[in-house]
């Protein structure tokens with residue numbers, strides 16, 4: 001199945017995509033993760049986008065679409081994928097439609113207050129990408145991932161100013177995609193849940209699975 005997971009930053013798209021990917025044996029593809037890995041490798045792409053990503057802005061559509069187009073041309077995603085964090089603008093969605101036929105789009109709803117609480121305390125593993133939280137899901141040993149032993153850090157774009165900017169950007173540029181996909185008849189919606197088990201239940205119910 002070819003799917004898109006949408007929602008404000010902090011809605012839980014990445015965590016849900018990892019689990020659903022396992023369930024359906026399809027790969028989650030996160031443009032944010034691709035950009036972060038380019039930034040930490042110091043590649044030309046990484047250097048070009050670092051300031052934008054860290055401030056909470058969006059990378060330009062042309063760069064982003066090209067990257068996704070190349071990724072979706074690879075053999076391991078021909079049967080399906082979950083796009084996490086792409087498209088984020090109407091032009092990106094229009095370009096995507098030219099090279100891949102998306103079957104379902106899931107929109108995860110969450111309030112701004114919950115986004116601030118979740119992202120303000122988020123810590124991420126640099127190696128496996130697992131999301132911890134300083135209150136709700138603490139690491140056993142400071143700075144070390146419980147699952148793979150990788151380094152756990154706070155993303156620069158999870159600082160309060162950047163979170164507020166990401167919410168503004170979401171409202172202005174990404175939220176219009178909800179109507180865009182509703183009109184195409186492929187939109188499914190669910191509420192973000194506190195507990196992961198509830199999230200999975202809500203996901204299955206919303207998608208009729």
Ligand code: AMP
Nearest residue numbers: 031032053056057058059064085086088
């Ligand atoms: P995420 O991990 O999805 O929160 O993405 C982190 C950051 O990467 C975003 O705040 C943007 O700066 C950049 N980014 C990720 N996906 C996109 C996209 N589809 N278009 C433009 N920028 C993106």
